[in-house]
Amino acid sequence: MxxxxxxxxxxxxxxxxxxxxxxxxxxxxxxxxxxxxxxxxxxxxxxxxxxxxxxxxxxGPIGLTGLIMFLYGIGILYGRQFFEGMVGVGQKYNLLALVACLSSLLVALGLGHIFGIKIGHTLGIYAGSVTSTATLQAALDVMKNKDPSIGYSIAYPFGVIGPILCIYFMTRMVKPKFPVKAQRFQMGEISIGKSHAGKRLDELMAGALSEVQVTMVRKGGHNFVPAADIVLSAGDAILVVAEQTEAIAKAAAALGKLESGRLASDRADLDYIRVFVGKASVVGVPLASLPMPSGFPTRLLHVRRYDADLVPAPDLMLEFGDRIGVLTPPDRKDEIRRHFGDTVKAAAEFSYVSLGIGMVMGVLLGLVPIPIPGIGVVTLGVGGGPLIVALILGKLRRTGPMLWTMPLPANIVLRNFGLAMFLATVGVNAGQPFVRTVAESGLTMFFIGVAVLLTTVFIVLVVGHYVLKIPYDDLVGVASGATGNPAILVYSTKMAPTERPDIGYAMIFPSMTLVKVIAAQIVGLLMAGSSAG
Structure with a gap:
């Protein structure tokens, strides 16, 4: 059997x-x-x-196809945050991660040389310690054998659990404090006092209302969509939204007082409807430029994206699957539904045209030779090329009619299935040599992997906290990005329950992936050249 x-x-x-x-x-x-x-x-x-x-x-190309799917999904998702991380504090964070990743590579090479580990195994240990599938593929390409897969497999488990343990103990030592996570959408009704009677709405929006958004005005017993030339009288009311309750309280203190119920309870002129975003024509467009149905007044009140309520800021772009709240005349609800699509299926749909074009451009970029004097020619490969193109497209989001982004649920499926295909291919193909190598020098390779991982995490956490004074929630995001595995990021967000670990990860992971990919190729070429010599 x-x-x-x-x-x-x-x-x-x-x-x-x-x-x-x-x-x-x-x-x-x-x-x-x-x-x-x-x-x-x-x-x-x-x-x-x-x-x-x-x-x-x-x-065949099954494993490589999976790797491209994984890296393309990462780039599309984090493109905007990555480029934002290239300025300001992001430069310091990337420099710290760069020092950590290159230092750990030197540790891997040094220990590998001392213990007589083959260079292919050493590069695999490095890739596994920082759980970088793209680096593994780069090492496989440059070594042209299965040795990197074996080193990767031995180092990978501690590459996942090691950073989690380090972050756990660091958190216990530092005992950081974080503010309570506040809802990012607040709403209030402000009754206008006598001191501001006779003023136009645009005057107030440039002054007392500068920190909030006015979404509806009540005047003369009727509700209106806000217009710049509306002249307010004492007793009129406005509905405002903001990310902070303090901003609403400040506006209310300046203009009159908070008085709820007058606008929301009257739906004779303007009613409230919630619809799903399901049309490509309204996705990836800043709300300030978003086309709205003509012929009747409408106003976007709020945006619900997955588990978060967002204030409809002028630069916010809608995504497939967003659920938005719109103010509209009661008899125009069907037109609003048609305009936005109103289908929950959009959360799993995206353009295969843009996906195909983006991946083609990424693979082509990965083929471009990059000559390095005295070393040889490296390429970004199937790991770096698609990642760079996806980061750029994720930043652009839309080019004319071409929408590059995809809904988060679809992105997660694409990434996870792609990564699973790649890991299955690497594991099955390396099964036999893995058993032989573990029997011969597996314990030594495992401890080299531990040293490599601890070097990376120690530099980021200790130097970042005690020398650079990086905020702790940013710091664990940088550590997660430098070590790579998403499970580490999930744990980091538990230890630092803010949005900053996600932002730090997005700043660091793409750039350090590219550094590791190129570094692995350079080392492989240098070693191959010295062996030939």
Missing amino acids: LDLAREIIGSQPILTAFLAIGLGYLVGQISIGGFSLGVGAVLFVGLAIGALAPKAQIT
Whole structure:
């Protein structure tokens, strides 16, 4: 029976790939002390399958296609935050992560040389310690054998759990304090006092109302969409929204007083409707330029994106699946629904045209040779090229009619499935040599991986906190980005429950991925040249 299973697995690569993915996700859900491997378990199940069935090989572009899907999804999602991180404090954060990543590479090379570890295994250990699949692929390309996969597989587990343990102990030592997470959408009704009677709305918006947005005006017993030339009288009321309650309280103190119920309870002139964003024509456009139905008054009141309510700022862009609140005459609701699409299915839809074009541009960029004097020619490869193109497109969001972004649920599916395909391929193909190498020098390689990982995390956390005085929630985001695995970011957000770890991760992960990819190729070329010499 076992021989039959081996024969089937060895002759059916597609079956083998999905077997590794399915069983891998099952194993990845097992939690021990709150720690689980998640999608990383696909790699180890693949190794087990490869060791069990020596003939099992997943050939063709399956694994590379998965890697491109994963990196493209990362770039599209984090493009805007990445480029924002290239200025201001982001430069300091990236410099810190750069020193950490290059220092850990030197540690890997030094220890590998001392203990006689092959350079392919060493590069794999480095890639596994910082859980970088793109670096693994770069090492595979430059070494032209399976050695990096073996080193990666040995170092990967501690590459995930190590940063989590370090962040845990660092948090216990530092005991950081964070403000209570406040809702980012606040609303209030302000009754206008006598001191501001006779003033136009645009005058007040340039002064007392500068920190809030006016979404509706009540005058003469009727509700209106705000217009700049409306002249307010004593007793009139305005509905305002802001991210902070303090801004609303400040505006109310300056203009009159907070008095709820007058505008919201009267829906004779303007009613409130919530619709899903489901049309490409309204996605990726700043709200200040957003086309609205003509012929009747409308006003966007608020935006609900996944679990967060957002103030409709002029530069905010709608995404597929957003649920928006719109003020409109009661008899115009159907026109609003048609204008925005109003379908929840949009949360899982995106343009395959833009996806295909973006990936083609990324692969082509990855093929461009980059000559380095005295070393040789490197390329961004299938790891760096698609990532750079996706970051640029994620920043642009839209080019004319071409929408580059995708809804978060679709992005998560694309990334996770792509990563699972890549890890399954690497694991199955490296199964047999992995067993031999572990038996020979597995313990030594594991401890080298531990040293590499601790070097990365120690530099980021200790230098970042005690020398550079980086805010702690930013710091754990930088550490997560430098070490790479999304599970580390999830844990960081538990230790620092603000939005800053996500922003720090977005600033660091793409740039450090590119650094690791190029560094791995340079080291591989240098070692190959010295061996030839």
